Amino acid sequence: MNRVVITGQGTINALGMNVAETLDAMSNGTCGIGPLEFDNVDRLNIKIGGQIKGYAAQDHFNRSEISLYDPFTQFAVIAAQEAITQSGLNFSEEKLADSTGVVLGTAGGGLQTQDQNYRAVYEAGKNRVHPFVVPRLMNNAAASHISMIHGLRGPGFTVASACASSNHAMGQAYHMIRSGMTQVMVTGGSESMLCFGGIKAWEGLRVMSPDGCRPFCGTRNGMVQGEGAAVFVFEEYSHAKTRGANILAEVIGFAMTSDADDIVTPNKRGAASAISRALRDADVSADDVGYINAHGTATTVNDRTECAAIRVALGAAADKVMVSSTKAMHGHLIGGTGGVELLAVIAAIKDGMIAPTINHRTHDPDCDLDVVPNTARQAKVKVAISNAFAFGGLNAVLALKKP
Amino acid sequence: MSVTDKIIAIVAEQAFLEPKDVKPAATLEELGIDSMALVECIFAIEETFDVQVPFNANDPDTQQFDISTIQTIVLAVEGLIAAQKT
Structure with a gap:
């Protein structure tokens, strides 16, 4: 391949x-x-x-x-x-x-x-x-x-x-x-x-x-x-x-799953399965993942479900992974959103710039992950993934790393 | 038809029940109204009474519009109708 x-x-x-x-x-x-x-x-x-x-x-x-x-x-x-x-x-x-x-x-x-x-x-x-x-x-x-x-x-x-x-x-x-x-x-x-x-x-x-x-x-x-x-x-x-091109990042894995459940309400199992399969496709372990660009729509149910799915897919590694939703800054671009969010994934891989989740005011116990609140960070990231969980229960996760 | 009867008719249709089986003290949960049926009920209420219902599916428990039972919905809708007349 x-x-x-x-x-x-x-x-x-x-x-x-x-x-x-x-x-x-x-x-x-x-x-x-x-x-x-x-x-x-x-x-x-x-x-x-x-x-x-x-x-x-x-x-x-x-x-x-x-x-x-x-x-x-x-x-x-x-x-x-x-x-x-x-x-x-x-x-x-x-x-x-x-x-x-x-x-x-x-x-x-x-x-x-x-x-x-x-x-x-x-x-x-x-x-x-x-x-x-x-x-x-x-x-x-x-x-x-x-x-x-x-x-x-x-x-x-x-x-x-x-x-x-x-x-x-x-x-x-x-x-x-x-x-x-x-x-x-x-x-x-x-x-x-x-x-x-x-x-x-x-x-x-x-x-x-x-x-x-x-x-x-x-x-x-x-x-x-x-x-x-x-x-x-x-x-x-x-x-x-x-040709000596300037390589920004390498795409190492991709997975898609369907919830087969509800037309608008997301499902933890479908989301977790897409993340796990993307990591398997990329042949990396949960510990390798340093950053997740979350779907993070800021609806009550998406964010709660996504955090639970990340815990299922990453296990103990979920406690140390950085997770942010850049939608707080650019809004939800619907069909275009994964594109703009991949920019943040590449920046994390290439420059170690971890884009923050802005507008974070109070902790939600249902979203108990490191959501990189309000301020960007500088950190070395080996592997980063980008989550997208659509209405209709269609999930697609990409995994990237430094080439 | 009274406000109560109209709301019972709306909820009954979404819950696939006969209006006589929808009692004012019933909660939406007891009637089997899920989140999708709920937003359809709100929409039908707005269309029927020509009011704007302040409802956001993200925090249904913390709003001015009390949806706990048929009776609380009736009271809230009567409030909206009255507010519109003033």
């Missing part, structure tokens, strides 16, 4: 317009969540989110691109450009382009395009919509545009597993290179649900916090949404080594 390394990373999210800004914000425990700004926000009960402020599409794209790119595609394209530039790969080589694919995760796809056009036909009573509504809203639009822009002709598709979409996507990319199907994969996820219809739907479920995201905290009262994308270049190890 081939080894798989990461040679490029890119992002845009509430914490920053690129990786450097995002990691700087994470290491300072900056909160990117604030008042939402869009039409009809006054009709929402939930008025906060991790919105990318100061972003204007026309600063990045021309008019014909904007007519084809929903914001979720714009974010993915921006993140992919940063990642590919960092990797230094040149896809004008025919053989490499044929052996490079794009697998992205998203849950809502072009939700803003749907929202706007439903308004046009139902609310404004218009009988005509823009000709590109369909290619703009389709969930694979981001993956397809990245493939077109960079001339990547290998496998391309989009994975949808709600809040685990990014991790499932990166797992597919990892498997493809590991098996020898491809040499390079551009992978990660993107989401842009911060619009009236997007938040109104979530409000209905009664799991959103009106005042902030406080994972593992005794005062937590729900999740807060974010938006953005993070995209990575996964590359076969010897290919990266031969």
Whole structure:
């Protein structure tokens, strides 16, 4: 089996317009969540989110691109450009382009395009919509545009597993290179649900916090949404080594499980099983794991269940592992969240920067782990994992180490 | 239909029971209302009475809206209706 390394990373999210800004914000425990700004926000009960402020599409794209790119595609394209530039790969080589694919995760796809056009036909009573509504809203639009822009002709598709979409996507990319199907994969996820219809739907479920995201905290009262994308270049190890690439981290294991239980309530067994299997796949022991980027949504039940699952999977090693949820800073990017969270995992492996769980006020006995409260730490980490546990009971865990 | 009768009808439908089997002193747990059925009940109450129910599934025990029994729900809804009229 081939080894798989990461040679490029890119992002845009509430914490920053690129990786450097995002990691700087994470290491300072900056909160990117604030008042939402869009039409009809006054009709929402939930008025906060991790919105990318100061972003204007026309600063990045021309008019014909904007007519084809929903914001979720714009974010993915921006993140992919940063990642590919960092990797230094040149896809004008025919053989490499044929052996490079794009697998992205998203849950809502072009939700803003749907929202706007439903308004046009139902609310404004218009009988005509823009000709590109369909290619703009389709969930694979981001993956397809990245493939077109960079001339990547290998496998391309989009994975949808709600809040685990990014991790499932990166797992597919990892498997493809590991098996020898491809040499390079551009992978990660993107989401842009911060619009009236997007938040109104979530409000209905009664799991959103009106005042902030406080994972593992005794005062937590729900999740807060974010938006953005993070995209990575996964590359076969010897290919990266031969060309002298700057290797950021190695992907060493991946596992996915299904709770087969409830459509929204998470299940300890399914989550624990995904963690255990990822460690087995990576051929490492629980003691090797120094950092876990938790799913940590700040709902009462997720955080309690996740902490219990970590105890089941890691046993006594759970007492010394650092566990943080960066969602308190960037919000829950739903299908894109695993992407942005992998940035924190890579920073832990590569630089020993352990991103904190900010907004932590009081201890919750149900979340009795080292949750790295409020302040980032410097620590050597051998192996780190990233948890994603989605609505629908679909779990996906990635394991990384220093190459 | 009184507020009590309407709420009993809403809860009965979610609990797959006949309204006559839903007594005002019953707790939602006794009636077999799980977390999903609960948010559907809250939604139906909001639609029926045109009120906004202050309910967050993350801390159902610590809110202004007391959901312990049918009777407490009726009182809370009557309070919301009254508050809306003032």
